[in-house]
Amino acid sequence: MSYESLVIEERSTNKKKQKPETKEIPFGRKFTDHMFTMDYDEVKGWHDPKIVPYQPINLDPAAMIFHYGQTVFEGLKAYRTDDERVLLFRPDRNLARLNKSSERLSIPALDEDKVMDYLLELVRLERDWVPSFEGTSLYIRPFIISTEPNLAVAPSKSYTFMVILSPVGPYFSGGIHPVQINVEDQFTRAVKGGTGMAKTAGNYSSGYQAQAKASETGNADVLWLDGVEKKYIEEVGSMNIFFKIDGEVVTPALNGSILKGITRTSILEVLNDWNVPVTERKISIDELAEAYDAGKLEEAFGTGTAAVISPVGELNWKGKKMEINNREIGPLSQELYDTITGIQRGRREDTYGWTVEV
Numbered sequence: 001m002s003y004e005s006l007v008i009e010e011r012s013t014n015k016k017k018q019k020p021e022t023k024e025i026p027f028g029r030k031f032t033d034h035m036f037t038m039d040y041d042e043v044k045g046w047h048d049p050k051i052v053p054y055q056p057i058n059l060d061p062a063a064m065i066f067h068y069g070q071t072v073f074e075g076l077k078a079y080r081t082d083d084e085r086v087l088l089f090r091p092d093r094n095l096a097r098l099n100k101s102s103e104r105l106s107i108p109a110l111d112e113d114k115v116m117d118y119l120l121e122l123v124r125l126e127r128d129w130v131p132s133f134e135g136t137s138l139y140i141r142p143f144i145i146s147t148e149p150n151l152a153v154a155p156s157k158s159y160t161f162m163v164i165l166s167p168v169g170p171y172f173s174g175g176i177h178p179v180q181i182n183v184e185d186q187f188t189r190a191v192k193g194g195t196g197m198a199k200t201a202g203n204y205s206s207g208y209q210a211q212a213k214a215s216e217t218g219n220a221d222v223l224w225l226d227g228v229e230k231k232y233i234e235e236v237g238s239m240n241i242f243f244k245i246d247g248e249v250v251t252p253a254l255n256g257s258i259l260k261g262i263t264r265t266s267i268l269e270v271l272n273d274w275n276v277p278v279t280e281r282k283i284s285i286d287e288l289a290e291a292y293d294a295g296k297l298e299e300a301f302g303t304g305t306a307a308v309i310s311p312v313g314e315l316n317w318k319g320k321k322m323e324i325n326n327r328e329i330g331p332l333s334q335e336l337y338d339t340i341t342g343i344q345r346g347r348r349e350d351t352y353g354w355t356v357e358v
C-alpha cells in the first residue's frame with residue numbers, strides 16, 4: 001500500500017487526552033486525539049488527505065452546508081476482541097453507502113479503496129482508544145460537508161470529507177432489554193423519491209418533533225409509516241425493523257424511502273443461512289395489529305449499528321397498545337444478537353468474512 005499523499009501530523013504526547021476508564025461512556029461526546037480530513041475542489045478533485053490532531057474547523061458563514069444541508073454521513077464501529085485485536089464490521093459497505101448517499105445529494109464520489117486505507121490508518125493510530133470493557137466500542141463517524149461560500153441554491157463546488165472517532169459505551173446500560181415504541185401517525189420521515197435512502201442530516205432533524213411526542217408518553221423511539229398513506233411500516237428512528245409473525249420473519253422491502261442498513265442486510269443473510277423463512281415485503285400496520293390480535297406476533301426488533309438488535313416490547317398505535325412476547329427478548333432476537341455481536345467481537349467464527357482486522 002502506498003500512502004505517499006497521506007500526511008500524518010501527530011498530537012504531541014503531552015497534549016493527548018484522557019481515555020475513558022469505565023464502560024459508562026455517554027454516546028458521541030468524547031472524541032479521540034486525531035481526525036482525518038480531505039478536501040475537494042473542481043480542479044484537484046478529492047485531494048490533500050491528512051490525519052491531524054482533533055480540532056475545530058474554520059468555515060465561512062456562507063458555507064453551503066449551513067444553508068441547504070448538502071451533507072452525508074456514515075456510522076460504524078471498531079471492536080476490541082478478547083485477544084486484543086481490533087475489528088471493523090463490513091466497513092466496505094459503509095463506504096459504498098456513503099457514495100450512494102452522496103449521489104443522491106449531488107456530492108462527488110470518493111475512491112472507496114483509498115478511503116478504506118485512510119480509515120484503517122486512522123483507526124490504527126487511535127487503536128488505544130478502542131475500549132475493552134464489555135459492550136463498548138469505538139464509534140467511527142465519516143461525513144462530508146459542502147464548504148463553498150455561496151448562497152445560490154445549487155451544488156457546492158467544494159467539500160470536506162472528515163472522519164472523527166468517539167469511544168462509546170454499551171447501547172443498553174444494564175443489558176439488552178425490550179423498548180416501547182410509538183407508531184407515528186402524523187409526521188413523515190421520508191417519501192419515495194425523497195432522501196430516505198440516504199444518510200443525510202435533514203432526515204434526522206425532521207424527526208425530532210415526532211421523537212419528542214413519543215417520549216412524552218414514555219416511548220423510547222418512533223416507528224415510521226410510509227409518508228403517503230400512513231399505512232405501511234418503514235423503519236424505527238435510526239434502525240430498520242423486523243417482525244416474527246407465525247414463524248415467519250418479515251421486514252419492509254427497500255422502497256426508496258428506507259435506509260438500507262448493513263445490520264439489516266447481515267441479518268437477512270444469517271436468517272437465510274439458518275433456513276428461517278424470511279421475506280422482504282410491504283407490511284401494513286393493520287396487518288401487524290391483526291397478527292397481534294390473533295396471537296401471531298411473536299417477536300419484533302429494530303436493527304442498526306448502535307444496538308445491533310433492539311427488541312421491541314411494546315408498540316403504541318393510535319391508542320392501541322401491543323405488548324410483544326411479554327416484553328421479553330424473544331429467542332430468535334437473542335440468537336441473532338449473540339451471533340452478530342459474537343462475530344463483531346471475534347468470539348464466534350466469522351464464516352461470512354465480514355470483519356476486517358485493523
Ligand SMILES: *Cc1c(COP(=O)(O)O)cnc(C)c1O
Pocket residue numbers: 075199235237238239240259260261262263264303304305306
Ligand atoms: C443508519 C441507519 C440505519 C441502520 O443502518 P446500519 O447500517 O445497520 O447501522 C437504519 N435506519 C436509518 C434511518 C439509519 O440512519
